[in-house]
Amino acid sequence: MPLMKQAHVDDPDGLYAAILEAHTDLSENESAALNARLVLLLANHIGSADVVREALTTARKSLGK
Amino acid sequence: MTDPRQLAFAHRRSADQDRLQPAHHPVVIVGAGPVGLAAALGFAARGQASTVIDRKASLSDGNRAICWSKRTLEIMDRLGAAEALLDKGVTWRTGKVFLDDRLIYTFDLLPEAGHRMPAFVNLQQFLFEHYAIEAAKRTGLVDLRWQEDVTGIEPTTDGALLSITTPVGSYRILADWVIAADGARSTLRRLMGLGFEGRVFADQFLICDIHIKMDRPVERWFWFDPPFNRGRSALLHRQAGDVWRLDFQVGSEADRDAEVKPENVAKRVRAMLGEDIDFTFEWISLYRFQSRRLKRFRHGRVLFAGDAAHQMSPFGARGGNSGVQDADNLVWKLDLVLRDQAPERLLDSYDAERIPAADENLLNTTRSTDFIAPKSMASRILRDGVLALAASEPFARRLVNSGRLSVAATYDGSPLNTPDGFTAGDCPTTRPGAAALDAPLSDGWLLAALDRGFTSAWFCAEGISADALARMEAASARTTLPVKPLIVSDATACTRYGAASTPACFLFRPDGYIAARWRSIPPDAIAAALARATGR
Structure with missing residues (x-):
C-alpha cells in the first residue's frame, strides 16, 4: 500500500493540538528527542519500510531537499 | 604449556636462495595470519603444496581477533584444524546489551540444536595461528x-x-x-599501487586485554552509557585462559599517547570491574574504525584475501571470519584450475562472490558504527531514542545495534549457481548460493559427510531406497568431475533442506555451498550444474 496522502482522520484540528500539546513543556532538545521516538514508534506501527521511505522522501521534498 | 608467544620462528635459508634462476612455485601465499594459514591448510587438504612467506619472527603481537564464528569453525574442521580451537577456546552464543546499568536486550546466536559447531568460540588470534601452524606442519605440504x-x-x-x-x-x-593475505597494511597492495577506498572514522576505541580471575558467564556484554564510561560505550568479552577483552569508546578528541598509558588504562579497568581487583595487562591498543576495500580482489594471478582486500570495524567479528571464508572460497577454485579441471575464469567468481560478501560485512559494520558512535546530532538523538524505548518496548530492542555478528554470506546472484529448482519461497535458507546447514545424521554430521570435492545428496525422509541410490550413482557417473552420491533420511536434516514431506536433490560445492537443488534426481541437470559451478 502506498503512503496515504489524503486526509483520513476524524478530527484534524484535535490531532494537530495533541501533537503540539506533547511538546509544551519541552526544551528544543527534548522536542527533537520526542519527535525521534515518535518516528520510531509510528514507523514500527506502519511496518512497511517502503511506506516510511516514501514518507521520508515527501517530508524532505517539503524542505526543498 | 609454554606460552606460544615465546616461540621464535627461525629463518631457514632455502635452496631457492642458491639458484641462479628464480625458483618456480605453483602457489605462494604472502602472510601467515589466520587467512594465509587457512589457505595453506586448504591447499594441503587437497594435496597441493604451498609456500607461505611472512616477515614475522614470532606469533602476532597482541590478541587481535578473538571471536571465531560457527562458519569458520566448520571450515577449520573440514581442514582438520578445529579440535584445538574447540578445546582451548571458550564457547558462547549469548550477547547482552545494557543501557546505563540496566539489561535492555539479550540475543542468542544459535537458538536451535542439531549443529556440531557452536555459534562462536573465543580464542586469541595468536593461539588460532599457533594451532593452524601446528596443523600446517603436520600436513608436510606447507x-x-x-x-x-x-x-x-x-x-x-x-x-x-x-x-x-x-x-x-x-x-x-x-x-x-600469489595469494596476498598480508593484512590491513598489505605490502603487495602497496607494491602493486592498488587503491584501498573507503572511510576512516574519527571516534577512537581503546582495546585492553587483561588477565584476571573472574566468575562471570561466557557472554558478550555491551554497554551504552555505562556509569564507568559516561556518554560512551564499552564491551566485555572472555577469551581463553582467564583473559578478558575490554573495549572502551574514548571519543575522537582523546589524546592517543595518554590513553594507552597503563596507569590511565588501569583507572578505566578499575572503574569498570572494581577498585580492589587483581589483574595484569595482556595487550593495549587504540584504534579507529576503518571501512575500506579493494575495487577488485583478483588482479590476474594475484588474489587478495582478508584484511588485505577489505578492512572493517571489529564490532561483529567480521574481519577474521570473512578472511577465512575468502580463503575457503578461493582454494577449491584455484585447486581445480591448477589441476586443469576448471578454466582459469572460474577464479573470476572469487570476485563475484566475495566482493558482495565484503560489501555485506562493510554495510553491517558501518551501520553498527553509526549506532555505537553517532556522527551527528540527528544520529545521536535517534540512537538515544532507540535505547530509551528498548527498555520498555520490545520492537525497539531489534534496533539496538552493538554489532551484528558474523554469519556465512549467501552468494545470491553468483554465476556458479544453477537457477533454483524449488518453487519461489520454498525453504529459502538452503537456496542456491547459501552455505550448507549442518544437521545430525545417524552416523555423524551432514557437513562431515560432504566430500572435499562435489557431493550430490538426496534428502528423503521416507528412508533409503535402492532405486534412489542407483539413480544417484547413475547421475554421478555422467559428470566430468567426481561427484560423491549421498542419501540422507534423518528427520532434522530433511526438515532443514525442505524435504520433510517431499524429497529433494542438492548439489554441494567443495566449500559446502549449495550450487543447485531440485525436487527430483535429474541426471543431466546434475552434470550441467556441475559444469556451471566449475566455470565451464
Missing part, C-alpha cells in the same frame, strides 16, 4: 618461510615474479599464483 619479506612483485601473464628479502640476502620466486 613450506613456512619466516623472517622473509616481499619487497617487489612483477605480475606476468602467467604468474608473478616476487623479490624476497631475508636476514641472509635476497632471492626471487616465480609463482604461478
Whole structure:
C-alpha cells in the first residue's frame, strides 16, 4: 500500500493540538528527542519500510531537499 | 604449556636462495595470519603444496581477533584444524546489551540444536595461528618461510615474479599464483599501487586485554552509557585462559599517547570491574574504525584475501571470519584450475562472490558504527531514542545495534549457481548460493559427510531406497568431475533442506555451498550444474 496522502482522520484540528500539546513543556532538545521516538514508534506501527521511505522522501521534498 | 608467544620462528635459508634462476612455485601465499594459514591448510587438504612467506619472527603481537564464528569453525574442521580451537577456546552464543546499568536486550546466536559447531568460540588470534601452524606442519605440504619479506612483485601473464628479502640476502620466486593475505597494511597492495577506498572514522576505541580471575558467564556484554564510561560505550568479552577483552569508546578528541598509558588504562579497568581487583595487562591498543576495500580482489594471478582486500570495524567479528571464508572460497577454485579441471575464469567468481560478501560485512559494520558512535546530532538523538524505548518496548530492542555478528554470506546472484529448482519461497535458507546447514545424521554430521570435492545428496525422509541410490550413482557417473552420491533420511536434516514431506536433490560445492537443488534426481541437470559451478 502506498503512503496515504489524503486526509483520513476524524478530527484534524484535535490531532494537530495533541501533537503540539506533547511538546509544551519541552526544551528544543527534548522536542527533537520526542519527535525521534515518535518516528520510531509510528514507523514500527506502519511496518512497511517502503511506506516510511516514501514518507521520508515527501517530508524532505517539503524542505526543498 | 609454554606460552606460544615465546616461540621464535627461525629463518631457514632455502635452496631457492642458491639458484641462479628464480625458483618456480605453483602457489605462494604472502602472510601467515589466520587467512594465509587457512589457505595453506586448504591447499594441503587437497594435496597441493604451498609456500607461505611472512616477515614475522614470532606469533602476532597482541590478541587481535578473538571471536571465531560457527562458519569458520566448520571450515577449520573440514581442514582438520578445529579440535584445538574447540578445546582451548571458550564457547558462547549469548550477547547482552545494557543501557546505563540496566539489561535492555539479550540475543542468542544459535537458538536451535542439531549443529556440531557452536555459534562462536573465543580464542586469541595468536593461539588460532599457533594451532593452524601446528596443523600446517603436520600436513608436510606447507613450506613456512619466516623472517622473509616481499619487497617487489612483477605480475606476468602467467604468474608473478616476487623479490624476497631475508636476514641472509635476497632471492626471487616465480609463482604461478600469489595469494596476498598480508593484512590491513598489505605490502603487495602497496607494491602493486592498488587503491584501498573507503572511510576512516574519527571516534577512537581503546582495546585492553587483561588477565584476571573472574566468575562471570561466557557472554558478550555491551554497554551504552555505562556509569564507568559516561556518554560512551564499552564491551566485555572472555577469551581463553582467564583473559578478558575490554573495549572502551574514548571519543575522537582523546589524546592517543595518554590513553594507552597503563596507569590511565588501569583507572578505566578499575572503574569498570572494581577498585580492589587483581589483574595484569595482556595487550593495549587504540584504534579507529576503518571501512575500506579493494575495487577488485583478483588482479590476474594475484588474489587478495582478508584484511588485505577489505578492512572493517571489529564490532561483529567480521574481519577474521570473512578472511577465512575468502580463503575457503578461493582454494577449491584455484585447486581445480591448477589441476586443469576448471578454466582459469572460474577464479573470476572469487570476485563475484566475495566482493558482495565484503560489501555485506562493510554495510553491517558501518551501520553498527553509526549506532555505537553517532556522527551527528540527528544520529545521536535517534540512537538515544532507540535505547530509551528498548527498555520498555520490545520492537525497539531489534534496533539496538552493538554489532551484528558474523554469519556465512549467501552468494545470491553468483554465476556458479544453477537457477533454483524449488518453487519461489520454498525453504529459502538452503537456496542456491547459501552455505550448507549442518544437521545430525545417524552416523555423524551432514557437513562431515560432504566430500572435499562435489557431493550430490538426496534428502528423503521416507528412508533409503535402492532405486534412489542407483539413480544417484547413475547421475554421478555422467559428470566430468567426481561427484560423491549421498542419501540422507534423518528427520532434522530433511526438515532443514525442505524435504520433510517431499524429497529433494542438492548439489554441494567443495566449500559446502549449495550450487543447485531440485525436487527430483535429474541426471543431466546434475552434470550441467556441475559444469556451471566449475566455470565451464
